[in-house]
Amino acid sequence: MLSVVALLLASYLALRLVLPLRCAWPLRVVLAALIYGLALHHRIVARFAGSMASPELPKLVIAALGTGFVALLLTALLVLLLDLATLASWALRRRRALSALRARWLRPGAAALALLLSLYGTWQAMVVPQVRQVEIAIADLPPAFEGYRLLQLTDIHTSRLLTGDWVAEVVARANAQRPDLIVITGDLVDGSVHARRDDVRPLADLRAPDGVIAITGNHEYYGQYRAWMDAFAALGMTVLENAHLRIARGDAALTIAGVTDPVAERYGMPKPDAAAALAGADPDAPVILLDHRPREARGHAARGVALQLSGHTHGGHIIGMDRVIARANGGFVSGLYPVDGMQLYVSNGAGLWPGFATRIGVPSEITLITLRRAAD
Template sequence: MLSVIGCLLALYLVWRVIWPLRLSRPVRIVLGLLVVALALHHRIVAQFAGTMASPEIPTAMIAVLATGFTTLLISAVFVLVLDALLLIARLVRAQRVLPMLRAAWLRPAAGTLALLLSAYGIWQGMAVPKPRQIEVAIDGLPAAFDGYRVLQLTDIHASRLLTGAWVEKVVTESNALHPDLVVITGDLIDGSVSARANDFAPLASLHAPDGVIAITGNHEYYAQYAEWMQAFRGQGMQVLENTHTQVQRDGATLTIAGVTDPVAARYGLPMPDLTAALAGADPQAPVILLDHRPVEARANAAKGVALQLSGHTHGGHILGMDQLVKRANGGFVSGRYEVNGMTLYVSNGAGLWPGFAARIGVPSEITLITLRPR
């Protein structure tokens, strides 16, 4: 779908920006083909090096392609807006405005601005996330857990773009916050176990008194799901696949439940099942649910979850685009939501998928959540 949309936008830009340029016909044809190839670069690269989920090419090349692809998308939006304004000006016969909107320099200038914004966006996408600290009040939270600190990491996407050196910095930032518990809500990696061995290794250094608990996101399924589950556990993580664990403190209990991702259906693997995840849990203990996607928050609240921690959306990547991402995720995209008595927190994520690696106005984050009784 991304390639189809990108290709349509590329053809539109060729028509509205490339073809009107005062260049020779062969040069315009070459430029047009390059723009279309950029729109299809995910599929082209996947034919030769890695997959669409995990391009196995040098970091610099991924960054350049990501900048170009983001430029294409933003340029298309700019040109569409300019063309819409031009159409409106024609309809209302705003003669003074028409020459400005038809100016030969205007659309190339919009493309240049898009390039600058995209370069900034990729730089932000590759930045090491900064901590974000919040407090969440939970009904019935035992006094023993007042002030309990849960660190959420999500959407790390260790890859050829966000390499082991970057992951190591994320781990250092996380450990410096001294959490009681670390939870990872999916999409830890992109690629196979062998391809990501060095990039994934620093996560073994995450530490907290009550350990590291992880769930799957959609990206774990795209390459060697079973092998990754084994690798996660080999790093000392407790992986919750439609199950739960209980944290004890001074005789009080806190339930941490985790579910799988809906993409499991493609691979004949267990779908998310909160009922199964909570089977046998202490009915008096507050439940913190780890669910990669926020879309089922209302249903999860109805089953008694006190706090749901999710990711997946990357905060929408770009201001404005977050409104589209929100529609695909049950109306949730970034930050805190109160959902029928349950608190939902959707993290912007620490990293992002190399295929769309831009952040503009939506910073990455490491989230430290302090629990309070309500």
């Protein structure tokens, strides 16, 4: 679907931006070929260098392709807006506006602006995320867990773009917060265990008194799922697959539950099952549910979950685009939401899929959550 949309936008740009250029036709052919190449680069890379989920190319090449692809999308949007404004000016007979909108430099200028924005977006996608501190009030939180510090990592997307050095810095920044518990809500990796073994090794250094608990996202299923489950266990993580565990403070407890990702069913793996995840849980312990995608939040609230932690959306990537991403995720895209008596937190994520690695106005994050007892 992404390639089809990109191909249509590339055709639009070839018609509206490249064809009108006053330059030799061989140069216009080269520019058009570049635009179509960027539009189809996911398919080309998947054919010759890894897969769409995990391009096995040098970091600089991945960054350059991603920058060009996002620049293509932004240019198409800007040129479309200019064309719509031109059409409106013509219909309303606004001659001065029409003349300005037909300026020869305007559309190439829009392309230059799009490229600058895309360069910024790629840089933002590759920086080590800052810590975002959030306090979340939970009804009936046991006094023993007042001030409990829970650190959420999500969408790390370890890859040839976000490599072991970057992961090590994320781990160091996470450990510096001295959390009581670390949870990872899916999409830890892109690629096979063999390809990413060295890059994920720093995750073994995550430290918290109550351990490191993880769930799967959709990307774990794209490359050697069972091998990754073994690898995560070797890194010291407890992976919850439609299961839960109990964290105790004396007689008080929290239930930490986790579900799988809906894409699991496509690969013959267990689909998400919140009922199974909560089966046998302490009825007096507040439930914190880890679900990579936020869209089932209302159903989880109906099961009595106190807090759901999710990722997957990357915060929408780009200001404005977040509204589109929200529609595909139950209306949830970034931040804290009250949902039928439950609290839902959707993290922007630490990293990004290398096939669309851009952040414009939507910063990455490591989330430090402090639990508070809700006022009666």
